[in-house]
Amino acid sequence: MKAFVEIRGVSKGFASAAGRMNVLEDVNLEVAEGEFVAIVGYSGSGKTTLMSLLAGLLQPDSGSVSVAGKPVLGPGPDRGVVFQNYSLLPWLTVFENIHLAVDQVFAHEPDAARRARTDRYVQLVNLTHAKDRKPGQLSGGMRQRVSVARALAMDPKVLLLDEPLGALDALTRGTLQTEIERIWQADRKTVVMITNDVDEAILLADRIIPLSAGPRATLGPAVSVDIERPRDRKALNHHPEFKHVRSRVIEYLLASSAKRRAARGGQVQPSPVLSAALSRVESGT
Amino acid sequence: MLKIASGRLYKGLLLPLLGIFFVVGLWALTSSTWAPALPSPSRTWEVSRPYILAPFEKRGELDQGILRFTWYSLIRVAKGYSLAILIGTPLGLLLGVSKWFTSSFDPIIQILRPVSPLAWLPLGLVIFQKPEPAGIFTIAMCSMWPTVLNTALGVRSIPQDYLNVARVLQLSRRKTLFRVLLPAALPYMFTGFRLSLGIAWLVIVAAEMLTGAPGVGGFLWQEYNSLIYEHIILCIITIGVVGFALDRVMGLIERRFKTG
Numbered sequence: 241m242k243a244f245v246e247i248r249g250v251s252k253g254f255a256s257a258a259g260r261m262n263v264l265e266d267v268n269l270e271v272a273e274g275e276f277v278a279i280v281g282y283s284g285s286g287k288t289t290l291m292s293l294l295a296g297l298l299q300p301d302s303g304s305v306s307v308a309g310k311p312v313l314g315p316g317p318d319r320g321v322v323f324q325n326y327s328l329l330p331w332l333t334v335f336e337n338i339h340l341a342v343d344q345v346f347a348h349e350p351d352a353a354r355r356a357r358t359d360r361y362v363q364l365v366n367l368t369h370a371k372d373r374k375p376g377q378l379s380g381g382m383r384q385r386v387s388v389a390r391a392l393a394m395d396p397k398v399l400l401l402d403e404p405l406g407a408l409d410a411l412t413r414g415t416l417q418t419e420i421e422r423i424w425q426a427d428r429k430t431v432v433m434i435t436n437d438v439d440e441a442i443l444l445a446d447r448i449i450p451l452s453a454g455p456r457a458t459l460g461p462a463v464s465v466d467i468e469r470p471r472d473r474k475a476l477n478h479h480p481e482f483k484h485v486r487s488r489v490i491e492y493l494l495a496s497s498a499k500r501r502a503a504r505g506g507q508v509q510p511s512p513v514l515s516a517a518l519s520r521v522e523s524g525t
Numbered sequence: 526m527l528k529i530a531s532g533r534l535y536k537g538l539l540l541p542l543l544g545i546f547f548v549v550g551l552w553a554l555t556s557s558t559w560a561p562a563l564p565s566p567s568r569t570w571e572v573s574r575p576y577i578l579a580p581f582e583k584r585g586e587l588d589q590g591i592l593r594f595t596w597y598s599l600i601r602v603a604k605g606y607s608l609a610i611l612i613g614t615p616l617g618l619l620l621g622v623s624k625w626f627t628s629s630f631d632p633i634i635q636i637l638r639p640v641s642p643l644a645w646l647p648l649g650l651v652i653f654q655k656p657e658p659a660g661i662f663t664i665a666m667c668s669m670w671p672t673v674l675n676t677a678l679g680v681r682s683i684p685q686d687y688l689n690v691a692r693v694l695q696l697s698r699r700k701t702l703f704r705v706l707l708p709a710a711l712p713y714m715f716t717g718f719r720l721s722l723g724i725a726w727l728v729i730v731a732a733e734m735l736t737g738a739p740g741v742g743g744f745l746w747q748e749y750n751s752l753i754y755e756h757i758i759l760c761i762i763t764i765g766v767v768g769f770a771l772d773r774v775m776g777l778i779e780r781r782f783k784t785g
Contacts, residue, residue: 297692297693315692316695317693323689323690327686327689327690329704344700
């Protein structure tokens with residue numbers, strides 16, 4: 241496997257009252273071109289820090305991050321980020337939010353071509369009817385679609401999804417998962433998605449990599465998801481591979497959290513979505 | 526429907542009128558009992574009538590209709606206020622953006638901020654040697670601070686997410702300023718602009734009193750010296766009403782820029 245996105249021996253810490261604390265320690269990751277990788281972990285285990293390192297918004301204390309063979313030294317439009325809370329500019333319309341990115345990345349194209357490009361991405365996420373609305377007039381799901389369209393419109397080499405659906409209700413989440421899969425199928429971009437929802441990861445990803453409980457979180461062994469696409473959410477639940485993948489990911493997470501708890505003598509709170517999954521696994525369903 | 530309309534009429538018109546009647550009554554009572562030098566409401570109306578009924582008439586340099594005086598004052602305030610905004614906004618932006626700049630200049634701003642217009646005016650006269658620029662200087666010096674502080678606050682409270690977007694897109698400094706920083710800080714800035722205008726209008730009386738320039742404040746001071754106390758009250762009411770109107774207009778503009 242030739243690595244397109246590569247993280248090598250990365251550690252990142254932040255100063256706290258108790259001194260410097262490593263959030264991530266010795267993280268290694270290799271993602272092939274066109275691969276969809278999901279990183280699953282507890283809330284507060286450093287998932288967003290990992291994403292910021294990939295985006296170049298943060299620099300590692302040690303180790304290196306590279307994309308397409310070039311080291312990541314700062315943020316740039318070759319890595320499209322879909323932020324956890326959408327990060328749309330509220331004074332711009334749907335069209336303008338996406339166009340801001342298009343204008344920046346395709347500055348060499350004539351004006352008409354840029355507008356057509358923006359329109360195409362508005363269309364891609366089915367928001368043509370709402371293109372002149374401001375984010376404040378949109379539902380959470382629609383905002384997230386704008387955010388996805390903006391990231392895709394930069395035509396990035398890698399798409400970074402930071403808990404893209406975390407703030408949405410279960411129904412909207414399901415719809416958008418389907419939509420993300422559709423868009424990815426059409427485009428086959430390299431995607432790194434961070435999530436706390438194991439089922440979502442299984443539905444979308446080629447490989448799932450668990451992130452151990454923090455602090456000093458690190459990536460565990462990857463689990464391949466060998467389920468044919470397109471994947472059907474309902475059929476998925478009964479797929480033998482689904483149960484196998486799920487229990488491997490969750491067992492790793494549970495073991496890492498137990499180890500952490502033993503080391504600290506304290507409690508690590510799993511996220512609501514994750515704990516629901518955990519209880520289902522523990523009760524053997 | 527009718528009930529709602531009458532309720533609004535009651536709250537929006539009748540109750541405020543009641544409040545005004547109460548205060549005017551108190552004023553009448555005061556002037557007829559323990560403060561006989563204070564002109565009564567009816568006497569104030571009689572003496573002020575020519576100034577109100579011919580509001581734009583010019584009979585002499587310091588004998589003009591009340592709205593004409595108000596106009597002079599508004600022009601003066603507009604000049605001082607524009608200067609305050611022109612200096613205050615970039616100053617606020619710098620304070621908001623740069624920690625270095627904040628550490629250097631925040632203390633001196635906090636010291637200059639509470640200084641009264643009555644203290645700035647003589648200094649203005651010393652610097653400019655003429656009353657008119659001294660007045661404008663005073664208005665600017667006093668009204669600048671809410672704009673400075675609110676602009677700085679607005680820039681500081683921009684969510685990191687918006688700045689991250691600018692960084693990921695690699696927006697130029699110019700584009701970051703005009704597409705991200707300014708729009709995000711605009712609601713705060715307008716709050717500053719509104720407060721600044723209130724202060725600018727507040728200062729006008731002091732500025733005109735001491736310079737003797739024609740305007741509401743100058744008129745007020747002159748009529749005090751000429752013992753025509755009715756006109757003092759006329760000026761106070763005029764200043765109050767104009768100030769209220771200015772605040773309302775700015776409030777409307779401010780609301781337009783409050784983007785969710």
